[in-house]
Amino acid sequence: MLEFLSRLFGRDSGSKNVAKERLRLVLVHDRSSISPQLLETLKAEMIQVISNYMDIDEQGLEVSLDSTGGNSVALVANIPVRGMKRKV
Amino acid sequence: MGEIIVITSGKGGVGKTTTTANIGVGLAVMGHKVALVDTDIGLRNLDVVLGLENRIVYDLVDVTSGNCRLRQALIRDKKLEGLHLLPAAQTKDKTAVGPEQMRELCAELKKEFDYTIIDCPAGIEQGFRNAIAGAEKAVVVTTPEVSAVRDADRIIGLLEAVELREPKLIINRIRPKMVRQGDMMGIDDIIDILAVDLLGVIPEDEMIVITTNRGEAVVMDQNSRSGQAYRNIVRRLTGEEVPVLDFDEAEGFFKRFKKLLGIK
Numbered sequence: 001m002l003e004f005l006s007r008l009f010g011r012d013s014g015s016k017n018v019a020k021e022r023l024r025l026v027l028v029h030d031r032s033s034i035s036p037q038l039l040e041t042l043k044a045e046m047i048q049v050i051s052n053y054m055d056i057d058e059q060g061l062e063v064s065l066d067s068t069g070g071n072s073v074a075l076v077a078n079i080p081v082r083g084m085k086r087k088v
Numbered sequence: 089m090g091e092i093i094v095i096t097s098g099k100g101g102v103g104k105t106t107t108t109a110n111i112g113v114g115l116a117v118m119g120h121k122v123a124l125v126d127t128d129i130g131l132r133n134l135d136v137v138l139g140l141e142n143r144i145v146y147d148l149v150d151v152t153s154g155n156c157r158l159r160q161a162l163i164r165d166k167k168l169e170g171l172h173l174l175p176a177a178q179t180k181d182k183t184a185v186g187p188e189q190m191r192e193l194c195a196e197l198k199k200e201f202d203y204t205i206i207d208c209p210a211g212i213e214q215g216f217r218n219a220i221a222g223a224e225k226a227v228v229v230t231t232p233e234v235s236a237v238r239d240a241d242r243i244i245g246l247l248e249a250v251e252l253r254e255p256k257l258i259i260n261r262i263r264p265k266m267v268r269q270g271d272m273m274g275i276d277d278i279i280d281i282l283a284v285d286l287l288g289v290i291p292e293d294e295m296i297v298i299t300t301n302r303g304e305a306v307v308m309d310q311n312s313r314s315g316q317a318y319r320n321i322v323r324r325l326t327g328e329e330v331p332v333l334d335f336d337e338a339e340g341f342f343k344r345f346k347k348l349l350g351i352k
Contacts, residue, residue: 014270020277023234027241027281 094223098239100210103260108207113305114322116171120202126176127219128209139303149177152189187221194222226255232273256287264335288321
C-alpha cells in the first residue's frame with residue numbers, strides 16, 4: 001500500500017537526486033585543475049595567515065570546492081575559531 | 089565531399105560500437121555511401137556487431153602501413169550496397185597507427201563516402217587521440233550513470249581542447265520507468281550537467297541484444313523503440329528536425345494505469 005501511495009504521489013527522494021548531487025561534486029573537481037595536494041597547500045597557508053589574527057581549531061578546518069548551482073564554483077572554507085588574539 | 093564523424097564516450101561498455109553500427113546502417117538505408125572505421129586496435133568488435141567477421145582480409149593497420157590499398161581493405165556489407173567497413177587490426181602492432189595516418193585516411197575516405205563514422209576505443213589514451221585526429225564532428229555516447237556521465241564530461245573537455253567543438257550527445261540505455269520513479273537521471277538532468285546539444289535518446293531494449301546476437305542492426309527493426317530512436321538519430325544527423333521520442337506516450341495510457349495499480 002505504501003508503495004502504491006508513493007508511486008501515486010511520486011517520490012521526491014529517489015536515488016536520482018543522490019546521483020545528481022554526487023556527479024555535480026565530482027565534476028567540480030574534475031573541471032577545475034585543482035589537485036588535492038594544491039588544496040592541502042592552500043589549507044596550510046590559510047592556517048598560517050589566519051593564525052596571525054585568530055586562535056583557530058586546525059583539526060576542524062575544512063576547505064573544499066563546491067558548486068553553487070549552474071556552472072560556477074565556490075571555494076568553501078569552514079574554520080572553527082576558538083578565540084580572538086588580543087591586539088598587541 | 090563527405091562528413092567525418094567520431095563516436096566516442098570515454099567509458100567502455102556504454103554502446104559506442106552498437107551506436108556506430110546503427111548509425112552506419114541507418115545512413116546506408118537512406119541511400120548514403122557510408123564507411124565505418126573501427127579504430128579499437130587489439131579489441132576489434134565492430135565487425136561482429138555488423139555480422140561481417142568472416143569477410144576480413146585486410147585491416148586498418150594494413151592500410152596505414154601500406155600493406156594494401158584502402159579499397160582492398162574496405163569490406164562491403166552483405167545487404168546494403170552503400171555500407172563499408174574498415175576493420176581494426178586484432179593482433180598487429182598498434183603503434184603502426186598515429187594521428188597523422190588517421191588524418192590521411194580520413195581525407196581519402198572523405199573523397200569517396202558521404203559519411204565516415206569512426207568507432208573510437210574506450211579511454212583517453214593514444215587510441216582516442218588517433219580516432220579523433222581526422223574527425224570533423226564528434227558524437228559522445230553516455231548512459232544515465234554517474235561514472236558514464238563523468239567520463240563524458242571529461243571527453244567533451246578533451247574534444248573541445250582540439251577544436252572539435254559542440255559535440256552532440258546520445259543518452260543510451262535510459263529506462264523511462266526508473267526516470268519517472270526518480271531512480272534514474274533523466275534527459276534534462278544529464279543535459280543540464282553536461283551543457284551540450286542532444287542528438288538522441290535510446291531506451292534500454294532487449295531487441296538490441298537480440299539483433300546484435302544475429303549480427304544485425306536494430307535500426308532495421310521497425311517495431312522496436314530503440315530502432316525508432318536510432319532512425320531518429322540518423323535523420324537528425326542528416327540535418328532533419330525530429331522531436332525526441334516521448335517514452336511515456338509510447339508506453340500508452342492503459343499500460344501506465346496498470347503499472348500504477350501495480351499490475352504487471
